[in-house]
Amino acid sequence: MLPTESTRIYPRGGLDVLSREEVAKFRDASTGMHDLLRRCALAVLTTGSTSDDPRAAQELYPEFDIEVHQQDRGLRIDLHNAPATAFVDGELIRGVAELLFAVVRDLAYTAIELVPEGGRDLGSSVGLTDAVFDLLRNARTLFPTDPNLVVCWGGHSISREEYVYTKQVGYELGLRGLDICTGCGPGAMKGPMKGATIAHAKQRKHRPRYIGITEPGIIAAESPNPIVNHLVIMPDIEKRLEAFVRIGHGILVFPGGVGTAEEILYLLGILLREENAHVPFPLILTGPTASAPYFEQIDRFLRLTLGEAATSRYEIIIADPAAVAKRMMAGIRKVRDHRIAQKDSFFFNWSLDIPLAFQQPFVPSHEAMAGLDLHHGRKPHELAADLRRAFSGIVAGNVKEDGMRRIEAHGPFEIHGDSGMMQSLDALLRAFVEQRRMKIAGDYRPCYRVVA
């Protein structure tokens, strides 16, 4: 068993005020809340771990437990047998403690507010967008500052060269005063924040924002690193994706695997809608020289599936961090002008039309995966929605606990579709496997089968 520590932590700065009812939720064994909290907290505490196996941490720290108490200053978190790696000389790293309070805050909010009993309309597109807004606001992620938030997507399992490149790009973004948002976790989600941290220090930016947006299904595989100073736990992958595109003023895509492909499909599916034709949204795919073939393949896949029109919404820049940052700045300036003209807020992209198909939670059962309709002839954004689901299912089969269990029980998912599209998809997935982008450690055993 690995070394552990136990401790009690208290919130700093008065931001975390829970009601008695909210605290009580975590203590009620019947609701599953405690188990959820335990899993998310363990993910935060195993920050820096290089494993992406969601069950590994549970097995390494079987005695770990967490309790939330109501106290004079409002809240107290007790940790029992927590990973010693999150401590320095017996004291929990302060950033880790902050992230734990963020977990408690978001799980409580989700359990009480984002449920039908909370008076919510979670069946309509408007209602779901409001849910995303409310959770982000409650997490104090929405500020009326000038647009400056760059969302960085990319793989958790990338090469050393790619990782160094993400740091360089983050550095160039940081030099220009841009803040960073990623999905939490190692690799392309950590590098830009590290680079930006150094640049922000040089630019004397005293309150930089490193926003991490995750969800309970993925957090165990992609521990937030404590540079993240605004952590948000969205209730599911669809709300997490909506959060990214509503609060980001531009998006960078580094090399990645199926998760990154899911994200690209999600965003392009939305941007290709007629309704969004006039909404500016800088989208840049970038990597070091060695990643050029990777992006060529992605580019081909997107042209084949979504059509040539798709290429008008993104740009590929290879091996030029400063150029990436400059292009992003230029793109964000357009976003700013558009928001002012539209009286849209700087902090939440209300103008972007996201249809229900992209918002409704997709549960990747074998049946649902088999039922995806991957054929040419569909409208690009509809096809994109189903392709997004296909990748989402593979992510689940790879690194999410539920998905892995399904695969263990019933074998790989089957994905059906046009033979051309299926060949292209198969080639893409094989490339991910060969480039070791699927999983960090061990040989990869595919959780899917592409059927033309």
Place this chain on the structure above:
Amino acid sequence: MLPTESTRIYPRGGLDVLSREEVAKFRDASTGMHDLLRRCALAVLTTGSTSDDPRAAQELYPEFDIEVHQQDRGLRIDLHNAPATAFVDGELIRGVAELLFAVVRDLAYTAIELVPEGGRDLGSSVGLTDAVFDLLRNARTLFPTDPNLVVCWGGHSISREEYVYTKQVGYELGLRGLDICTGCGPGAMKGPMKGATIAHAKQRKHRPRYIGITEPGIIAAESPNPIVNHLVIMPDIEKRLEAFVRIGHGILVFPGGVGTAEEILYLLGILLREENAHVPFPLILTGPTASAPYFEQIDRFLRLTLGEAATSRYEIIIADPAAVAKRMMAGIRKVRDHRIAQKDSFFFNWSLDIPLAFQQPFVPSHEAMAGLDLHHGRKPHELAADLRRAFSGIVAGNVKEDGMRRIEAHGPFEIHGDSGMMQSLDALLRAFVEQRRMKIAGDYRPCYRVVA
């Protein structure tokens, strides 16, 4: 017509983030929200006014209007033909602008969250307390700091000598680092804040809290002065009273009229409950030498109606500001120890038992007023509840728009009860009238009739 100015204001500091839906509420003419906003905003803008006639401001500024807009930085408030007195050389006083944003924030929250459609149980005691907590939290009034908040109650119409005394007491409280909460408005609600402001400057307290808690019915008669840096608009008088006793760590009562009597009855009714016997709650009645007879009369009335036991829950100190502050400090220390022992929070007094009778909104119709059961023999806290309602009704008849209209239409309220109690009540009310505590200006025409 009085001089006016028009302007646009923007929130500072990123605290005021509304959703599209929330902004839209204010523009929907059908909901009454715009009218409510207009009235509350005008109250804030006529700060410093010495009138307590709720309709006066409306008549003086008939062209006044306010609009809430969604904008790039989230929110913009447009003021049209606003009272020039809130401006300095064409610029709105910053504190006034802040209070306007607080009004918008609280009205939006109330309209969307504190309604049955918001998934709320507003019929139970627990549900109502949660509503109070949630609104206070949303207004960022709850901080996990050491207990230091003194609620000051007292009249808006008091003598110069009494006013100077409230400043002196505020000064002594401020010297000891105590923060101030009042009901907004002039007189005893302003003096302690002014005194504390000077003392806080001397003690270099850089983030003092001057909390004002009001409600839409009373705000027009008691404009918040802009020293208030945390304004909260509770939806009704009962939630406002609950807010006072849940967030205050001790309460001071200066001389006042029926409103103050309502507050004393409310608090004593709660403290006299068996369930609250062990909850420490410092309660001090104080005034200058000339006010001694006033407190003697109050004291007699309380003994007569609630019994001798009531006197164990309060203390009367005459003409000694430093002693008041010292006793309050001692009382708050006990509150602190109790909260720690009970694992109750410092910022919200969950332990205090407030029964539904004190929480349910009382609408003072002539029928309801006539139906109050003011007889000896009832349990003290039940009698207190009805006495509280009696005073509440008179406040409404004196200075609230709805109440005044009822009196104009149907004549004075009739209040029935035991002849001894009625004589005592009558004497008290007559004294208020004689001491000019009922209304600031003009001769007072009673809105009630006491019937033995």
Place this chain on the structure above:
Amino acid sequence: MLPTESTRIYPRGGLDVLSREEVAKFRDASTGMHDLLRRCALAVLTTGSTSDDPRAAQELYPEFDIEVHQQDRGLRIDLHNAPATAFVDGELIRGVAELLFAVVRDLAYTAIELVPEGGRDLGSSVGLTDAVFDLLRNARTLFPTDPNLVVCWGGHSISREEYVYTKQVGYELGLRGLDICTGCGPGAMKGPMKGATIAHAKQRKHRPRYIGITEPGIIAAESPNPIVNHLVIMPDIEKRLEAFVRIGHGILVFPGGVGTAEEILYLLGILLREENAHVPFPLILTGPTASAPYFEQIDRFLRLTLGEAATSRYEIIIADPAAVAKRMMAGIRKVRDHRIAQKDSFFFNWSLDIPLAFQQPFVPSHEAMAGLDLHHGRKPHELAADLRRAFSGIVAGNVKEDGMRRIEAHGPFEIHGDSGMMQSLDALLRAFVEQRRMKIAGDYRPCYRVVA
């Protein structure tokens, strides 16, 4: 004997770092530094005292002592038998503690830097101005913010009505974001700060500046009140006067006595110089309606002595606080434009030409006072210099320890001059006596004799 307290205090915020040598200065009995420190500290500790007798505090607190120690955090001040009035429940008022550290800082700087052994040229005008600059900079009084500092002069012994008026003017200045500088002490030096404190709270000005500039000779008679958050002890009256006119962006004069007359003469003497003809400098004399005759008399005296031209440099506004503030704002805007055009700094008025005659310390011996040359025909600024000295001597004879001792030993000063000028001077001084502007308490026994 009055109640006292003993305590130890430590600097907050890391601003007060003394060297071993500087600390040692205070402990060396031979230098007189300890005695000087003791006197200044006692003045700070008797804040709020209404006495202007410099020896009163010494007699009331004979056992008072102060020690400066070198410690781990740099500095520790030990107070023995200090006036209990500076304490609240056993704790020294924080503002008072800050002022004590300011006293130590300035006395140390003066003793080590502003002496010929410090490599200083204290014989030239440039060298003396540099000394003033260096001391103000060391006291962190110089900030490169926009011009907004109003110096308020006026009497320590003024009527209630005049005092209330100074508060109202301070309030109007504060509403416009102006900071206040005075000479410390009660009356017209305290009122504007109190008024501005309330206004700054309403305008949410979180770092207002209340600068007090004093000198060891006067501090005992005019204790700084702890609203002052930047206290500077200049070594003598001439440097104090130069500090006022170099850092103030405009000057207000309230009713006062000989000290105020000294200040007006000093400033007009400088402004009437050819060299300063183009330097804008707003100067407003103001008071309530009852003070109108006072200013008429001053005005007459100035016309008589300095000539009609003098009136072009000041303005008299009676009973209109808002107008005073607006005129001051307009004047400061011109100062701002001029500084930018002249590349002069906002925080120190380098452009103002102050001749050596106004900078050299004047020691008011009987001989020096008798030697003043108060005759028509001299250049206005030369005559102003001598008139300034005459008033300065009377201030010393009234409330400074040295001066009082001289008068006790040798009888009143004799002041000689033109008979018309002497009559006018005599009338002015008599008026000060009648209006009780000379001394706060007791009957006034003149320390001067005017000889035509």
Place this chain on the structure above:
Amino acid sequence: MLPTESTRIYPRGGLDVLSREEVAKFRDASTGMHDLLRRCALAVLTTGSTSDDPRAAQELYPEFDIEVHQQDRGLRIDLHNAPATAFVDGELIRGVAELLFAVVRDLAYTAIELVPEGGRDLGSSVGLTDAVFDLLRNARTLFPTDPNLVVCWGGHSISREEYVYTKQVGYELGLRGLDICTGCGPGAMKGPMKGATIAHAKQRKHRPRYIGITEPGIIAAESPNPIVNHLVIMPDIEKRLEAFVRIGHGILVFPGGVGTAEEILYLLGILLREENAHVPFPLILTGPTASAPYFEQIDRFLRLTLGEAATSRYEIIIADPAAVAKRMMAGIRKVRDHRIAQKDSFFFNWSLDIPLAFQQPFVPSHEAMAGLDLHHGRKPHELAADLRRAFSGIVAGNVKEDGMRRIEAHGPFEIHGDSGMMQSLDALLRAFVEQRRMKIAGDYRPCYRVVA
């Protein structure tokens, strides 16, 4: 010619207030101040340069110029044809701008205060220590916080592996809340700050201190990187060394060349004095596994020259960053206790006895170098003083402009001494050459000859 930019910069935050006289100093061509400023400013602007040739920057940017102007906000710096590498999209990096203001501040202070005309005794040990204190205080480097400042020494020219190791150590120090001070420049002076920056972000340390102490002779070869947020330019190498040991609470030595050897000899020479026997001073030599032989050789050299006793004052830890940080923490705790016991300040080590021989500037002429007395039998601290001078001379010959010119004119320095000591010295210097620690680029041509 390399790309350049021109711009004007203004101070932020009001810290940089110069007098007219101080500004004028920089404009007076006769004093050499402008040239000194130009050289130092260019060093700051070529941050990140990998050259250690002090003349390279001058040659690359021949048109570069800088002017200091007096302005409304006090100070304005004009840059002409400055290296474009210090700019991001046309804007000077903010950290670089701050460092430029620090250069101006320190050069002005040195030119006016730290000269005999400034009333200074620069001939005595006490006087020199006061000069160091005063300059550090003027640079706002002295804070009364708990001891937490680790000085990191080591080479500017180190291997990739060594550089990564310095980052790891910096990270472990930063995790424990320790601040970093180095001599500015690349390599071991930059790595610890980068590592600490990431750790401080994780620990939410919002005001970390990265202090760089340099001097005009070396700054051109070792440009400060803009992570440094407190830059101090001491007037010479001896005051720079004294500054390190007076403000550091512990010292870490990474692998380096002659400069590092100079620093070790300086510190050990002082610590070995009888007078300092009881002054705790943690001193740790550390590097990655590959550096073990390096430290063995240093260790042997120190034993041979200073005797076995020297080893009691340092500790060598190989390849264990966390252990280094823990030992440093333990050492600093002892420093803290000692300071409290001795009433010594936390921010300046007054207790340490530094004799005049270590304080007097050593000018490495050929004659002076030849005259060094490097023989056994001398008292350790005296021998250490001369050995320190020997290394100091070689540093000058390698990378300082004056020294390089001397070598070019007169050939290598000759260093005489005991044959054993000379062999050992020769071996050490040869090892530095072989390990490429002398100079970053090109083949190294020794500037010295060891003569037994």
